Amino acid sequence: MYRQAAELIVNAKRVTAFTGAGISVESGIPPFRGESGLWNRYDPALFEINYFMSNPEECWGMIKELFYDIFGEVRPNLAHYALHEMEMNGHLSAIVTQNIDNLHHEAGSRNVYEFHGNSRKLVCLNCRRKARVGETDLGVLPPSCGRCGGLLKPDFVFFGEPIPEAAEKGAAREAERSDVIIVIGTTGTVKPACHIPFIAKESGASVIEVNTEPSAYTRRITDIFLKGRATDEMEMLTETLYSAG
Numbered sequence: 001m002y003r004q005a006a007e008l009i010v011n012a013k014r015v016t017a018f019t020g021a022g023i024s025v026e027s028g029i030p031p032f033r034g035e036s037g038l039w040n041r042y043d044p045a046l047f048e049i050n051y052f053m054s055n056p057e058e059c060w061g062m063i064k065e066l067f068y069d070i071f072g073e074v075r076p077n078l079a080h081y082a083l084h085e086m087e088m089n090g091h092l093s094a095i096v097t098q099n100i101d102n103l104h105h106e107a108g109s110r111n112v113y114e115f116h117g118n119s120r121k122l123v124c125l126n127c128r129r130k131a132r133v134g135e136t137d138l139g140v141l142p143p144s145c146g147r148c149g150g151l152l153k154p155d156f157v158f159f160g161e162p163i164p165e166a167a168e169k170g171a172a173r174e175a176e177r178s179d180v181i182i183v184i185g186t187t188g189t190v191k192p193a194c195h196i197p198f199i200a201k202e203s204g205a206s207v208i209e210v211n212t213e214p215s216a217y218t219r220r221i222t223d224i225f226l227k228g229r230a231t232d233e234m235e236m237l238t239e240t241l242y243s244a245g
């Protein structure tokens with residue numbers, strides 16, 4: 001299985017990885033959905049854009065606790081680093097991620113399409129200027145824009161907001177051009193991001209899937225299913241890839 005997957009990757013002109021919450025779980029970020037998911041502990045309404053604009057102080061209290069106090073210290077894991085290594089070695093062209101945790105960037109990956117934005121940046125809802133979280137004073141909530149005083153919002157996609165156009169178009173273009181897509185740690189249920197592997201498949205790509213459980217892709221489009229944790233499977237895959245040359 002690993003050998004087959006490695007051969008597909010070696011023989012491909014372009015390989016894209018499509019990642020979801022499952023790749024970051026081992027970094028200590030629980031998924032939003034599912035039994036132990038964050039939505040059972042935090043009210044999703046707080047991430048609804050109109051509610052946020054009407055109640056920024058309430059929403060920001062929870063946002064700061066969750067994203068900047070609890071998740072502020074998380075680090076990339078072996079699976080993130082494996083993808084970085086593949087990019088460095090010319091075996092990976094792009095990453096399309098549904099995650100907002102910035103861990104692909106922190107692992108060193110360069111060509112990353114963040115379908116749902118990035119929690120490590122803030123955006124001013126008035127002038128659209130972006131700022132890094134580390135450069136922003138979160139002592140007084142809600143934080144305001146250093147240039148115009150407008151309300152700052154984390155630069156990830158809230159419910160009721162559109163997907164960033166550049167990320168959505170770029171991700172679809174990468175999927176269309178890929179010969180192989182590696183699906184890692186996603187159930188394939190969040191629209192419209194979940195379409196990306198299907199776009200790749202329809203454009204002729206082979207699908208390698210790394211998941212602990214079968215997903216919406218497994219029986220429909222997956223060619224090689226590597227069942228297990230993202231770190232273990234990506235380590236096995238890259239070991240096979242580099243021992244095979």
Ligand code: ZN
Pocket residue numbers: 124125126127128129145146147148149150
């Ligand atoms: Zn501003």
